[in-house]
Amino acid sequence: MDVVIRNANLPDGQLGVDVAIEHGRIVAVGSQLPLQAAQEIDAGGDLLTAPFVDAHFHMDATLSYGLPRVNASGTLLEGIALWGELKPHLTQQALIDRALQYCDWAVARGLLAIRSHVDICDDRLLAVEALLEVKRLVAPYLDVQLVAFPQDGVLRAPNALINLKRAIAMGVDVVGGIPHFERTMAEGAESVRILCEYAADQGLMVDMHCDESDDPMSRHIETLAYQSNRLGLHGRVTGSHLTSMHSMDNYYVSKLLPLMREAGVAAVANPLINITLQGRHDTYPKRRGMTRVPELLAAGIPVAFGHDCAMDPWYSLGSGDMLEVAHMGLHVAQMTGQDAMRECFRAVTSTPAAILGLQGYGVAPGCHADLVLLDAADPVEAIRLRAARRMVMRRGQIIAESPCAHARLALPGRPGQVNFRLGR
Numbered sequence: 075m076d077v078v079i080r081n082a083n084l085p086d087g088q089l090g091v092d093v094a095i096e097h098g099r100i101v102a103v104g105s106q107l108p109l110q111a112a113q114e115i116d117a118g119g120d121l122l123t124a125p126f127v128d129a130h131f132h133m134d135a136t137l138s139y140g141l142p143r144v145n146a147s148g149t150l151l152e153g154i155a156l157w158g159e160l161k162p163h164l165t166q167q168a169l170i171d172r173a174l175q176y177c178d179w180a181v182a183r184g185l186l187a188i189r190s191h192v193d194i195c196d197d198r199l200l201a202v203e204a205l206l207e208v209k210r211l212v213a214p215y216l217d218v219q220l221v222a223f224p225q226d227g228v229l230r231a232p233n234a235l236i237n238l239k240r241a242i243a244m245g246v247d248v249v250g251g252i253p254h255f256e257r258t259m260a261e262g263a264e265s266v267r268i269l270c271e272y273a274a275d276q277g278l279m280v281d282m283h284c285d286e287s288d289d290p291m292s293r294h295i296e297t298l299a300y301q302s303n304r305l306g307l308h309g310r311v312t313g314s315h316l317t318s319m320h321s322m323d324n325y326y327v328s329k330l331l332p333l334m335r336e337a338g339v340a341a342v343a344n345p346l347i348n349i350t351l352q353g354r355h356d357t358y359p360k361r362r363g364m365t366r367v368p369e370l371l372a373a374g375i376p377v378a379f380g381h382d383c384a385m386d387p388w389y390s391l392g393s394g395d396m397l398e399v400a401h402m403g404l405h406v407a408q409m410t411g412q413d414a415m416r417e418c419f420r421a422v423t424s425t426p427a428a429i430l431g432l433q434g435y436g437v438a439p440g441c442h443a444d445l446v447l448l449d450a451a452d453p454v455e456a457i458r459l460r461a462a463r464r465m466v467m468r469r470g471q472i473i474a475e476s477p478c479a480h481a482r483l484a485l486p487g488r489p490g491q492v493n494f495r496l497g498r
């Protein structure tokens with residue numbers, strides 16, 4: 075064996091197991107494996123998980139905070155205006171540099187797979203070229219999946235459909251869309267039809283920004299489910315944001331959820347962004363704006379949590395920490411039950427891995443030895459502490475390490491340090 079990790083807890087509840095690794099793959103998982111290895115790592119009863127996965131991000135805008143100015147109001151509308159001001163000044167090298175820096179942060183956070191939307195409305199396709207280069211550069215340590223995203227509307231923006239097809243021909247992986255941003259409801263529905271037919275024809279996955287609105291009548295998710303079903307795209311289609319579902323009539327949702335389930339459509343909520351950008355036209359009470367996560371899950375629909383933005387025109391915070399995303403999602407969706415809290419951990423690990431179609435993902439024999447050792451005993455403690463990533467491993471090689479969290483105390487008659495872990 076190349077590596078054996080001893081005495082690890084796994085996200086599925088297995089305690090104190092050993093994980094053996096050879097040639098970049100997991101070859102055995104079990105208690106007290108009688109094996110010799112070149113390298114032994116003592117997990118000390120901490121949580122060992124497959125890497126974090128972000129199902130929804132915008133890597134072309136990330137870390138552009140302050141360019142050309144900051145979003146003073148912190149609103150969606152000023153963010154959109156800012157992105158418009160920034161676009162003419164973007165250079166390919168600056169895009170690459172910022173995205174690579176974000177990928178460094180991601181690796182340090184144990185985030186080793188990201189589905190990123192890339193705006194294709196600029197005829198130069200500068201961002202597409204830049205992110206394809208980033209995808210190539212980071213491939214040894216991080217999986218990037220790109221979505222051709224017509225930010226200004228595939229029907230509303232001139233050349234957007236042509237540009238989207240050019241981007242796919244250049245190597246972008248997934249067909250995007252933004253039906254609620256088209257000029258009318260009818261054009262939104264038409265955009266869903268056109269894009270789904272194109273994806274079906276090309277054998278591609280679909281991931282649309284869908285109903286990112288507080289308008290309860292924004293019902294493009296219904297059309298997305300209908301087209302997925304009609305075209306046989308089951309398991310290949312994702313609706314991102316779906317925030318209007320928060321405001322929809324309960325009776326309508328009771329019809330919608332089974333339609334989504336029948337069509338095999340997955341959902342991505344973006345808790346950090348949805349809670350800050352939605353409900354801005356409300357006085358009080360103010361709506362939360364995140365989609366109905368527990369109800370989608372109860373209907374058998376996979377739900378992942380995405381980071382969406384980090385230090386860009388729309389969001390001034392964020393650092394690639396999917397545990398921060400899970401923490402916010404848990405609170406906003408009131409997913410405080412024991413199973414629900416563990417589901418929030420799955421929403422940033424195994425669920426998005428399945429949505430992206432990642433191969434060899436997991437902590438089981440045959441999977442890639444892509445692993446993260448957390449300074450926490452279980453998924454709930456990991457979320458509570460946004461636990462330090464003691465070790466991040468890719469294909470059996472350690473690519474990042476962080477110290478465990480602790481603070482030194484100088485108090486009479488009290489311990490000399492605390493680490494915020496119960497019973498340790």
Ligand code: FE2
Nearest residue numbers: 130132283382
């Ligand atoms: Fe987004």
